[in-house]
Amino acid sequence: MGERIPVDEHARFVRSLLSGLGARPTEPVPVAAALDRITASPVESPIDLPPFRNSQMDGFAVRAADIADVPVELPIAGEVAAGPGVPQPLAPGTAVRIMTGAPLPDGADAVVPVEDTETGAPGNDTVHVGGAAGAVRILRPRRAGEYVREAGSDLEAGADVLPAGLRLAPRHLAAAAASGLTELLVRERVRVAVVSTGSELVPPGAELRPGEIPDANGVALAAAVRSTGAVVVHEARVRDDVDRLRAELDAARDAGAELVLTSGGISKGAYEVVRELIEPLGGWVGSVAMQPGGPQATAAYRGMPVIGFPGNPVSAQLSFELFVAPTLRAIAGLPQARTAQLELAAPLVSVGGRRQFLRGRRAGDGRVEVVGGPGSHLVAALAASDVLIVVPEAVETLDAGAVVDTVEL
């Protein structure tokens, strides 16, 4: 039955099999659809930010020299609202009412906030651009440049507004939109196929005949793939029939899959369909020193890495988390699963020579307790867990209060 491969060695091997996925093709996507995608290259702004010199406040655009001695009264030569249009130049010795974001008239070099001014009845003496409308009394001097936003003061045209390799959050999309960009060049998501094998499997919800169970692995692995930023391009469930499995791998390839995840069909029974298909192609089917998830398989099929997980749903989900998720998360710019050291709420026993991954739950006191047993079929117990408790290969018993490594689910 062969040696058991150490967990870390298998993890390294799978990582190397998946290393080709790291060189992502790129694709343009609309800015509004680019949330959580990764920039493929630095993004230049084609325009100055802000694009033109504008007012930072509602108030009056003036020449700073005209308001050096306050209070001073200036005739209001007109008004500039935010909006399209080029304002009239500011004549010396006058003021123009100006709104936040509106372009500064030529000749103006400062803005006096409305709070530092007095006019007649506020709002009644305003007209749109052009046309005199009373006078304004300026109560406080301002230096040239005050409350003026210069064109390009946030970013100059041609400078990078976003770096390469950035996972796009709303604030990054805002900066791209402000730069007038409609598309961003991002890395393509990894395209994954998920194939469940086993003659006992039926679609969830189908009437169960004796000996049949709903396929949980298809749903679980597809969701896990999406959770790690990749995309599922093909999903299938096949009975224990090598030709059917081969047809699904071909369909996955046709759908553009770059990686195939299978579940089932790799242990030591008589009907091991993944084993039967991949061993003649040079694939590896063997045993890893872990529980659950001992049986594991790897192959290449028509250029696609195929990672074969055991059929037990806890084994399949855990194997994905250990061997595939780290690579997919790294490609998607997602944080890796968090780890913590927690105290055990109760003693436990483990199997020597294998790394045990027990399902656990944080108790109210911050300690961790085991949920369910070690059985790799305990899918409800896994759902009730929030951490994995990692028990090293050399450890067979642990006392209550012992500190264990945990991985957040």
Next chain:
Amino acid sequence: MGERIPVDEHARFVRSLLSGLGARPTEPVPVAAALDRITASPVESPIDLPPFRNSQMDGFAVRAADIADVPVELPIAGEVAAGPGVPQPLAPGTAVRIMTGAPLPDGADAVVPVEDTETGAPGNDTVHVGGAAGAVRILRPRRAGEYVREAGSDLEAGADVLPAGLRLAPRHLAAAAASGLTELLVRERVRVAVVSTGSELVPPGAELRPGEIPDANGVALAAAVRSTGAVVVHEARVRDDVDRLRAELDAARDAGAELVLTSGGISKGAYEVVRELIEPLGGWVGSVAMQPGGPQATAAYRGMPVIGFPGNPVSAQLSFELFVAPTLRAIAGLPQARTAQLELAAPLVSVGGRRQFLRGRRAGDGRVEVVGGPGSHLVAALAASDVLIVVPEAVETLDAGAVVDTVEL
């Protein structure tokens, strides 16, 4: 110009305006599409998990009493593979080859793993269910129940497989699928409309005439809404025209919006379209003691809460994060923004009487440095930041090395 409302008071007020969103309607969604949704009620499994008594190993199903004294040789009475069908009962004094997950024959009460047995050439003596095929030598005794998974041993039919209020991760979908469920009842996502106002705004990518800028707030707020687990049902951009704004709020209502976020049109200028619309309806437009984001507004329009943010993109994004995001995240079961106390890399000055939210970036040494200035138009600087630095109202200067509160972006 009115009093400045304290930040925390405005936050409480907006939270109370949004409290009606917490009572979510529910909707059924396919299990495979339920990732990251929130269960509306506890989910019962209609079936036992596992659904039938089955083998935990590839090996031989036996009566434990027949293998009490080992080694012992038993005739192989047949084979049970995983898959549909009811196996023949096990005759006393015989063994049946059995695969992992296959139903245990009536009469069998233990499974001996293949590793603890010897047969002839492995694999050559196997036939499908029924039909004798040689003998097996059992090398190790097993008690009744060993390597047998009892029906319902993970979860009994009628028990809750998932609790209410759970944010669905892949392992939860796996348990639902294993229970044969095809749909889950989840909370509806909050339906939000995003309306940018300002005659200066054009769609990102449009040719800019003088005085025009691309609308960044629409993209930013829509993405921020999605990031907090809600859904955008209506997006619009209107010039400073009350009738146009009213028409968009009506359209938002028709699209099922439960919440409207506006940007712009609430400061002290002459063309403040949100102010003009909502003040006659009893809405509030005022000033909050913060920078950026001082001007804020709230209203109800045809039963929808309307939260009005300033038009400057940094103000709008920050206002969303402070006042709306916490409620949406709580409804979606998402973690709140992380906070940390970090040391300042350089001294800074702030404005007394307002809570200042400076954009910051963690330096290599773990300290935090300010990015860009305090200007609320610095959208590229915000994009280059990874934290907000919070400077309390009473603080006007801070030395390098001072410890500040930060909020992760």
